[in-house]
Amino acid sequence: MRGPNILITGTPGTGKSTLAQIVASLCPKLRYIDIGAAVKERTLHDGRDEEFDSYVLNEDKIVDEFEDMVGVEGNTIVDFHTCDFFPERWFDLVVVLRADIGQLNQRLQKRDNKIDENIQCEIMQVVLEDATESYRKELIMELESNDTQQMESNAEKIMEWVNSR
Numbered sequence: 001m002r003g004p005n006i007l008i009t010g011t012p013g014t015g016k017s018t019l020a021q022i023v024a025s026l027c028p029k030l031r032y033i034d035i036g037a038a039v040k041e042r043t044l045h046d047g048r049d050e051e052f053d054s055y056v057l058n059e060d061k062i063v064d065e066f067e068d069m070v071g072v073e074g075n076t077i078v079d080f081h082t083c084d085f086f087p088e089r090w091f092d093l094v095v096v097l098r099a100d101i102g103q104l105n106q107r108l109q110k111r112d113n114k115i116d117e118n119i120q121c122e123i124m125q126v127v128l129e130d131a132t133e134s135y136r137k138e139l140i141m142e143l144e145s146n147d148t149q150q151m152e153s154n155a156e157k158i159m160e161w162v163n164s165r
């Protein structure tokens with residue numbers, strides 16, 4: 001039987017990679033997979049979309065690339081802002097991170113990329129809706145991530161879930 005897999009998703013800037021890496025450091029058996037980095041490094045895309053200033057994801061290539069690691073072996077924590085093209089069977093827990101718009105704005109200003117688009121995405125709850133349409137309700141854990149206290153309690157909640165399995 002494969003080990004557990006956790007997907008951490010949410011609008012860019014909500015704190016996915018920070019949280020996923022905290023959980024991976026607390027639970028060494030979980031391997032951290034940064035899909036955004038893999039798309040670039042392993043060319044899991046069909047070139048750049050200049051209008052949207054992003055890579056055109058090749059979803060089939062992404063799924064094929066990680067099928068053995070996630071779909072067969074398990075024990076992973078996967079970080080990506082898009083959640084609707086992974087096979088549902090991959091994940092046992094889907095964490096959707098949320099942040100207040102003011103917080104998100106401050107964080108995105110520092111990174112200076114696609115601020116308006118990502119703020120609209122959070123206001124419209126795009127990732128939460130995609131998650132709700134793609135995964136069974138009981139898999140989804142929606143968590144607020146506005147300050148370090150919430151970040152720590154989110155990591156604890158995920159660790160409780162891991163330890164209860």
Ligand SMILES: Nc1ncnc2c1ncn2[C@@H]1O[C@H](COP(=O)(O)OP(=O)(O)O)[C@@H](O)[C@H]1O
Binds near residue numbers: 011
């Ligand atoms: N709960 C939080 N409270 C305060 N700052 C946070 C929190 N989560 C993330 N951050 C900060 O926000 C920025 C974006 O976080 P990051 O983990 O890169 O987000 P994402 O992976 O969702 O794009 C980083 O500077 C990070 O330190």
